[in-house]
Amino acid sequence: MTHELRAVVGTDPGLNRKGNEDAAYAGSRVLVLADGMGGHTSGEVASALAVDALRELDKEPHEDLTGALAAAVAEAGRRLNEHAPAGAGTTVTAMLWDGPRFGLAHIGDSRGYLLRDSILYQMTRDHTLVQTLVDxxxxxxxxxxxxPRRSMLVRALQSGTTHEPDLSEHEAVPGDRYLLCSDGLTDVVRDEAIREVLDAVADPEAAVHQLIELANAGGGPDNITCVLADYR
Known part of the structure; x- marks a missing residue:
């Protein structure tokens, strides 16, 4: 039996931001989410440059999933150094697929989740000061x-830096649901509420819409972006 990945993207500026510094992409092989920083214009440039570099992985299959992701993140960093304003940066959370196998690359405080058998797992680790203090x-x-400093990053993809992403390889099981999201969601919506939506709302577009509504109901202090993928 041939399995397929069905993915959707949803984004919203939130209630307190004039612009949207998030960028995302969902293709046949690549899912990527980037949350820009450094001010409205700088953040938009940084996240767009990162997503453009990662989405190029969608052009052809890759055997070495984490190697290809690492190279694409490095290319994104090169483009930031060359084209982004000083101080611009972005988070990057990306998945590269080959059948049921996928590689995961992560840097920053956006998140990747897996819902399997109604249990929610956080696949990524926040690169924040408070997570370091917790650890x-x-x-x-x-x-x-x-x-008060829960949003302070200790690692991100930023112009002038050479930070490496976390890299890992995984295997999907039919019925899995994957969520990449910016902290505009997770800062105001608890994991249990995210789990309930992902478990109860079968249609991916409807689930993304409901997650964004929850974030805005919680005050919508930041841009909210979700990439939701079902492996069937």
Missing amino acids: EGRITPEEAEVH
Whole structure:
């Protein structure tokens, strides 16, 4: 039996931002989400440059999934160095598929989730100051949620830096649902609420719409972008 990946993208500026610094792409082989930073114009440029570099992986199949992702992230960094304004940067969370196999690349505080058998797993680790403090046992996860510096990144793809992404390889199971999202969602919507939507709303477009509505109901303080993919 041949399985397929069905993916959709949804984005919204939120209630408190005039522009949208997020960028995303969903193709036959590549899913990518980037959340720009450095000010409205700079952030838009940085995220768009990153997504354009990653989406080129969709042109042909790749045997070495993580190697191809690492090269594409490096190319994105080169383009930021060459074309982005000083101080511009972006998160990058990307998946590169080959049948049931996929590679995952991640840098920043956007997130990748897997819903399998009604259980939600966070596949990525936030590259933030508060996550470092949690890992070191200096604060609890509950304290991290309200920490005044919870959005401070310790790693991102940024002009003038050479930070490497986290890389891993996985295998999908039919029935899996994958979500890439910016922190405009996760800063205001708890994991359990995300799990409930992903588990209950079968249609991907409707599920993305409901997640965005939840984020805006929570105040919509930032841009909200979701890439949702079902492996069937």
